[in-house]
Amino acid sequence: MHRFALLLCLVTVACATPRAELDILFPPGGPPLNQHFTFEVTVDGADLVGVDAGMPAHNHGINTVPEILPLGDGHWQVSGMLLHMPGAWEMYFDLRDAAGRSHRVVRPLQLEHGG
């Protein structure tokens, strides 16, 4: 019974969450370890106004301020990202929609040694 309630809850959450409102296009080979890199982001129905990253378990962020360049049609180029350690990162994307509402999309990212 409990299991069914949990399943129902998960299905409800999944249906209520907008799908793939944000796509990340990393360079070939994926995000590099401890090197500055540039990547692209595609966003539906909102502007990308900020990009940041952090390691929640370490209580620290990145040592750079990435720059955002609009490429048009919901495509954005992000430069100056530097993930300086291996481990569990979160990437933060701050969006603002046409009505001026802001919200943050958080994407987990596991960075491996030798990456």
Added chain:
Amino acid sequence: MKAARLIAAATPALVLSSLLLLDLAAAPQQAAASSKQAGAAPQWSYQEVRLLRSLSPLPALPPAPSNRFADSAAAARFGQALFFDPALSANGEVACATCHDPEQGWSDAKPLAEGIRQVGRNTPTSLLAAYGRWQFWDGRADSMWAQARWPLEHPDEMGFTRSGLVRYLARTPALRAQYHALFGPLPEGCDDPARFPDAARPPLPQASDPFDPGPNLEQLTASDPAHARWFAMDEADRNAATQVVVHVGKALEAYQRRLITGPSPFDRFVAAFPQQTAEAIAARAPSDGPAGILGPAAQRGLKFFIGPGKCINCHFGPMLSGGEFHNLGLALPAGAAFDSGRVDGIRTVRVDPLNGRGVYSDAQDWDSNVKLRYLKYDQHTFGAYKTPSLRNVARTAPYMHDGRFASLEEVLEFYSKLPGQPPSGHREETLVPLDLSPAQIADLSAFLRSLTGSPVAAEWRRP
């Protein structure tokens, strides 16, 4: 370009379940390894060998685009002559090699550097320094040529002056000829003490802080007669003298790019692992490490380093360091001066006229200057210092930014207990006391000693 499409709602559950699977898969191996008797060499899983290969070998030197002389052999020879020359100091007794002594691991075996006077921090080794993204414990230089100016002109280190450097090169025929061949003539008027006085230098760059702008030009001029003489010089002569110290720095960088150690026992151990066959990977069977290179203790230390010790979190990659900045939570000893660490390094490198975006850089393309372009001023960097490379670490005692630990064992005791609290900022949250046994400390120490590479080529080790 590879698309990384992540579906928001499903991702956390997927990540969690895949992590659980990985843990389950790894568990039997860990149990097998820990059941082995103390004293024996450990076995190595496929995943561990992959981690080892991320640490070795040392790759080729990164390019130094802001210095077009970086890989010139002639510049390196000129830099070598300067590196060992004590005439480049206020008292004629302090050379670069005084603190960066080839016989002391290119450091000085002292807790705090001693030039003209005692300096506030431990001397980092020149070995492999050319691999670093930032120079100094606080990273206040973004190139080795900009780094060289600091000890040269710092009153406590070599205490030399910019005009004094011009005058010394001008009156020393061999150095003048070498300079001319590389960089062209010394500044016009360099023999005239009225234009280039014996001791004139600008103030060192000050960490800029909007709430504490520091001394103004008048105050700085009044603080040191050498500054007063500097500002009395003609602007064109000042710029010409600065160009000379930049050229000298670039020659010193060219020289220090030759201070590269060869493979260490650790590198030979990693290189000797056979390529893993698909069958071995599929079988997930741990295997013995290559025989006859690292003893059992060093192997156990290495296994702990990349495994439960999580040392590899910060000491990763072929340098065994990410070259960035972390706060270990070292308490401030009684009587020691407060040191802000990286946060001042950031504030200083941004305003240094000799940084990579200044007119003296040979890479004027702003787009390619990623280090400074995206550098963040971040309060998290209070009390943080650069993670040093562990290569050759056994040769460079004592340790930490203030040389507080005399031996590798003392450093490991610190990580075992993590005593005290930092005077500023906060200790990196992933640092937890390792609670090491004496045997584990001995193992880790044995591993760290296996990181000593073969010496720098003899031709570069002497004046």
